[in-house]
Amino acid sequence: MKALTANRLSDGEVVFWKSGAWVERLTDAEVFVAEDSAVTAETSARAQPTLAIDPYLIDLVETEGFWTPVSYRERIRALGPSNHERHGKQADGGDAVEALRHAHGAARSSGRVNLIRRK
Amino acid sequence: MYRYDAVDRAVLADRAAEFRDQVRRRLSGELTEDQFKPLRLMNGLYLQLHAYMLRVAVPYGSLDPRQMRALADIARRFDRGYGHFTTRTNIQFNWIRLADAPEILDVLAEADLHAIQTSGNCIRNVTADPYAGAAADELEDPRVWCEAIRQWSSLHPEFSFLPRKFKIAVTASPHDRTAAKVHDIGLLLRRGRDGATGFEVIVGGGMGRTPHVGPTLKAFLPSERLFSYLEAVLRVYNRHGRRDNIYKARIKILVAALGAEAFGREVEAEWEKIGVAGDLPGSEIVRIRDAFTRPELADSPAPGDFEARRAAEPAFARFVRNNLKAHKLSGYTIVDVSLKGVGETPGDISADQMDVVADLAERFGQGEIRSTHEQNLVLPHIRLADVHTVWKALDAARLATPNINLISDIIACPGLDYCALANARAICVAQDIARRFEAPDRAEAIGELKIKISGCINACGHHHVGHIGILGVDKKGEEFYQLTLGGSGAEDASVGKMLGPALPIDRVTDAVEAIVDAYLQQRQDGERFLDTLRRTGDAPFREAVYADAH
Amino acid sequence: MPMLIRLSEGVFSQVQDVFVRLGDDEPVVGGDAIVSLGRLLSGDVARAGGGRLGVWLEPGDEVEALEGRLDQVDLVALAFPKFRDGRAFTSARLLRERLGFTGEVRAVGDVLRDQAGFMVRCGFDAFSPADGSTVEAWAAAASRHRHVYQRAADARAPAFLERGRG
Numbered sequence: 001m002k003a004l005t006a007n008r009l010s011d012g013e014v015v016f017w018k019s020g021a022w023v024e025r026l027t028d029a030e031v032f033v034a035e036d037s038a039v040t041a042e043t044s045a046r047a048q049p050t051l052a053i054d055p056y057l058i059d060l061v062e063t064e065g066f067w068t069p070v071s072y073r074e075r076i077r078a079l080g081p082s083n084h085e086r087h088g089k090q091a092d093g094g095d096a097v098e099a100l101r102h103a104h105g106a107a108r109s110s111g112r113v114n115l116i117r118r119k
Numbered sequence: 120m121y122r123y124d125a126v127d128r129a130v131l132a133d134r135a136a137e138f139r140d141q142v143r144r145r146l147s148g149e150l151t152e153d154q155f156k157p158l159r160l161m162n163g164l165y166l167q168l169h170a171y172m173l174r175v176a177v178p179y180g181s182l183d184p185r186q187m188r189a190l191a192d193i194a195r196r197f198d199r200g201y202g203h204f205t206t207r208t209n210i211q212f213n214w215i216r217l218a219d220a221p222e223i224l225d226v227l228a229e230a231d232l233h234a235i236q237t238s239g240n241c242i243r244n245v246t247a248d249p250y251a252g253a254a255a256d257e258l259e260d261p262r263v264w265c266e267a268i269r270q271w272s273s274l275h276p277e278f279s280f281l282p283r284k285f286k287i288a289v290t291a292s293p294h295d296r297t298a299a300k301v302h303d304i305g306l307l308l309r310r311g312r313d314g315a316t317g318f319e320v321i322v323g324g325g326m327g328r329t330p331h332v333g334p335t336l337k338a339f340l341p342s343e344r345l346f347s348y349l350e351a352v353l354r355v356y357n358r359h360g361r362r363d364n365i366y367k368a369r370i371k372i373l374v375a376a377l378g379a380e381a382f383g384r385e386v387e388a389e390w391e392k393i394g395v396a397g398d399l400p401g402s403e404i405v406r407i408r409d410a411f412t413r414p415e416l417a418d419s420p421a422p423g424d425f426e427a428r429r430a431a432e433p434a435f436a437r438f439v440r441n442n443l444k445a446h447k448l449s450g451y452t453i454v455d456v457s458l459k460g461v462g463e464t465p466g467d468i469s470a471d472q473m474d475v476v477a478d479l480a481e482r483f484g485q486g487e488i489r490s491t492h493e494q495n496l497v498l499p500h501i502r503l504a505d506v507h508t509v510w511k512a513l514d515a516a517r518l519a520t521p522n523i524n525l526i527s528d529i530i531a532c533p534g535l536d537y538c539a540l541a542n543a544r545a546i547c548v549a550q551d552i553a554r555r556f557e558a559p560d561r562a563e564a565i566g567e568l569k570i571k572i573s574g575c576i577n578a579c580g581h582h583h584v585g586h587i588g589i590l591g592v593d594k595k596g597e598e599f600y601q602l603t604l605g606g607s608g609a610e611d612a613s614v615g616k617m618l619g620p621a622l623p624i625d626r627v628t629d630a631v632e633a634i635v636d637a638y639l640q641q642r643q644d645g646e647r648f649l650d651t652l653r654r655t656g657d658a659p660f661r662e663a664v665y666a667d668a669h
Numbered sequence: 670m671p672m673l674i675r676l677s678e679g680v681f682s683q684v685q686d687v688f689v690r691l692g693d694d695e696p697v698v699g700g701d702a703i704v705s706l707g708r709l710l711s712g713d714v715a716r717a718g719g720g721r722l723g724v725w726l727e728p729g730d731e732v733e734a735l736e737g738r739l740d741q742v743d744l745v746a747l748a749f750p751k752f753r754d755g756r757a758f759t760s761a762r763l764l765r766e767r768l769g770f771t772g773e774v775r776a777v778g779d780v781l782r783d784q785a786g787f788m789v790r791c792g793f794d795a796f797s798p799a800d801g802s803t804v805e806a807w808a809a810a811a812s813r814h815r816h817v818y819q820r821a822a823d824a825r826a827p828a829f830l831e832r833g834r835g
Contacts, residue, residue: 009152011171012167012171077168081546087169124832130828270818274814274817274818276758276788277791281755354759358731403829
């Protein structure tokens with residue numbers, strides 16, 4: 001499974017592709033099963049360089065019923081910085097954010113984390 | 120503080136207008152991202168993981184209260200209420216919108232601040248001794264030279280597209296608080312036999328992928344010849360520095376490849392051709408010196424109840440022991456403001472804390488604030504009689520952690536929590552170590568110990584010159600940390616040596632503790648950690664960290 | 670014929686570029702030609718029909734090689750293979766300030782208006798913009814900054830001299 005992500009040109013916000021438009025939440029993102037539909041989306045996104053910068057595809061795995069990025073870097077992008085839990089998308093809280101935090105056993109409360117798998 | 124004149128202000132206003140136009144062209148699609156990126160970087164605007172980051176220059180680490188309040192204003196209005204002081208003595212805002220950047224530059228310019236050349240392959244902000252103008256051990260105030268270099272390097276027509284970035288440090292004290300020997304150029308102010316000043320010029324130091332302690336290119340450069348010499352060094356570098364490989368493009372690689380002697384000959388030949396025409400007139404140096412406000416320091420003001428408070432209040436005494444440094448005048452002291460509260464992000468400061476520091480500088484500190492490359496702040500001119508009041512106010516704002524140069528005074532880059540280049544996080548590693556060594560008696564018993572953490576090989580966290588250096592690496596998709604021991608960024612500069620295999624994140628703090636315990640066992644006669652290590656070598660420490668692995 | 674922006678006596682104007690760049694094995698057939706540094710140094714530049722001669726320098730070519738031959742040359746084209754490759758700025762300054770070249774110094778390659786000011790200060794007086802800049806846009810970019818801090822190849826007084834005049 002894959003999703004298409006980029007940073008929005010006007011404010012740098014992390015965005016995800018959904019049916020020809022950009023959305024801010026990974027939970028709203030289009031999940032590509034087929035490789036060629038993902039590549040087609042990437043091509044369309046690259047044709048709009050004044051909306052988002054350098055779109056690229058990321059790999060997803062299922063965690064607690066949600067699609068979460070395989071790469072740790074991408075999980076930080078989808079959450080926000082781990083030193084400021086009220087900043088970034090994680091501020092919303094909810095099950096999807098918890099699933100991202102738990103993906104591959106990231107334990108954040110003690111300031112330590114378990115080993116994190118990245119792509 | 121250097122007072123800007125109409126020329127300096129016009130340069131900032133014109134640069135802000137230029138950037139406004141560049142942003143407009145990018146948003147309209149007139150410029151591609153590939154074209155815009157070097158332009159925004161020349162103005163300190165990065166695209167990081169979550170948003171744009173704007174790096175604002177704090178020229179040679181000097182701020183006045185009005186400027187600090189402008190930074191607080193930006194943090195509140197355009198960011199999320201905080202900023203981050205960096206190892207380049209600049210401040211970064213993490214949550215900037217591209218569309219707001221032009222307005223932010225206007226707000227900065229109102230306070231004589233800017234983001235010019237805080238990134239890009241150009242001459243960056245000059246590093247100065249944070250205690251300049253106050254230190255008991257300095258020859259003269261190096262900031263006059265820093266300001267002259269700032270002007271000379273700003274929008275330099277020939278040297279704005281160098282092979283790679285270029286960093287200059289200036290210090291006038293025998294004790295180097297600028298890490299001058301790991302800069303592209305380090306200028307150490309000296310006094311010649313006839314009493315005139317000059318510089319020992321160190322060229323080709325650096326960190327990053329290939330750390331070098333720079334060699335001395337010139338033992339004594341008369342200060343009036345500084346600018347022709349800088350021009351010669353930069354020109355040789357601009358022409359001959361490598362441009363085919365970003366990792367080999369810094370001047371340190373050129374100096375190492377040619378050898379310091381051959382490189383020095385090239386520079387001398389070019390310098391001779393440039394001649395005195397490349398120097399700044401002495402009258403301009405005098406003008407810049409006169410444009411600095413002089414702190415109004417009294418002749419030996421009475422220390423008030425400083426000693427009595429110190430004797431009566433152990434917490435105050437601890438602050439005095441760790442956060443005060445000798446001022447050149449009796450009755451005054453230099454106060455270090457710690458941005459390393461236990462559990463906090465190293466270098467981070469809230470808008471409210473910025474206002475507190477601005478108020479204290481205004482009321483008690485001659486309007487002077489400094490930022491340090493170790494990510495702290497300094498109030499350089501505080502009367503001893505006022506130290507207790509200042510301490511109380513800092514403490515109330517959680518800025519009085521008594522840990523300067525101790526184990527919890529850790530440098531950490533933003534790492535993978537923010538930075539698009541990072542391989543691993545740095546902040547949480549610093550926080551975890553600081554918590555482990557939270558007990559202040561223990562930290563003081565350990566003494567001077569500098570831990571420096573970088574989230575990637577670019578070494579913004581100066582790990583190469585940490586007594587204990589920690590480098591985040593990506594090992595098969597996991598965050599791992601490589602330890603180095605024995606680095607120093609001071610006058611005894613050295614590059615740390617790798618201790619052994621990289622460790623997973625949950626073993627780093629244990630490893631640091633094992634190193635500290637080994638040091639306490641080996642220590643003789645109150646040696647610093649670094650001195651013990653240099654005496655014993657790293658075997659006892661390797662054994663302590665990797666014993667389990669045998 | 671391609672267009673070029675020229676700076677002459679402080680005024681930018683659009684002119685037609687009459688020079689033709691010749692490959693090293695193309696014969697000189699007359700008209701104004703630009704040849705490589707190697708060809709110039711080899712002497713294979715017999716002028717047919719009295720055309721003017723230009724020489725093209727890549728960033729790694731040292732301008733000092735032109736010493737003693739600049740009287741044969743009407744134009745030096747300095748290449749910016751990439752916008753970020755700043756070696757030609759040094760080449761231009763040396764041509765003007767050290768070698769005393771008074772002919773045309775032309776910026777070619779990845780030439781964007783955002784460098785117009787720096788180029789003029791380093792002694793360029795002809796520009797072949799890659800970004801489609803108009804003369805007006807180029808002139809505005811080149812003269813955006815009211816003050817400069819350094820001496821360079823142009824006649825502008827740096828701030829330290831302006832201040833000295835009070």
